[in-house]
Amino acid sequence: MDSRSSDQDVRTPLPSTARDGLKIVIVGGFGVGKTTMVGSVSEIRPLSTEETMTQAGVGIDDGASHGKTTTTVAFDFGRISLNEHMVLYLFGAPGQERFWFLWDRLFAGTLGAVVLVDTDRLADSWYSIDRLEHHGTPFIVARNNFGEPKHSLDQVRQALDLAADVPLIDCDARRRDSAKDVLLTLVDHLFALSSARETAS
């Protein structure tokens, strides 16, 4: 593997014609396989960065740090060049509560989201699903499944209280073809939603 420092890293540069960035967010609890999934389909080694948000306390105007709370959220990302102009960025984002304070700032304009779930820890996903619905972000749910599943997808759907029209599929985040299928399922879903709306209007 390449051991050079990041400054010397063999980055795959985008073509000079690249001009239109797009986003898809993969949301899931800690250790569910978000980074693995990003890495399976990304043309670059997954990178990470973080964002901080400082909320000033009420009535504090002297610039001092007391009375402020700082939220820091780290997230991973990778990218896929779709054509000479369009670049799709995949973000792996933690679903924990503090993360959602930053959703609008970071992920406004997202095409849609994948909620990656682990059936042993389904409860971790409830909050993410609730928040995505609240933000009006279309999503699908993918169960990261290695080995024999303990529950049927119908049982998972019931446990998540998932609406019938939200796609729910199995995947293996380690496999490129499987991760690709997850993304295609999301975009097909978006296409269906967008078509239905155009027909209705």
Added chain:
Amino acid sequence: MSREDLHREDPDRLYTVTGGRSRANESALDLVTLIVSEGDPVPGMQSEHVKILRLCRHPTAMVEVASELGLPVSVVKILLCDLLDTGRVTARHPSSAPVDTDLPDLETLKQVLVGLKKL
């Protein structure tokens, strides 16, 4: 700089990097806005600006710039605004992203499907 370094980063240094400013127009920069250098670094330039100009010889998303510099996204936004104001970089803003909570348009989705199927 690794993430561990960033966690140990002295807030005062982050303050120095940005000159202590926050900017109104930074909200125009999205994570996936592509930044392109319009020239080479010049002597005396702040080291972060030098790094950005080198990195963005090819179009580079703001989030990639943040990751490569090991700085929070909000700090990088301010640095990029400096460079945008002085014309040293240009920004290619996302043009197909849905606005607000709208759904993406069908033409965009078709192109995304075609691109993904080629993977």
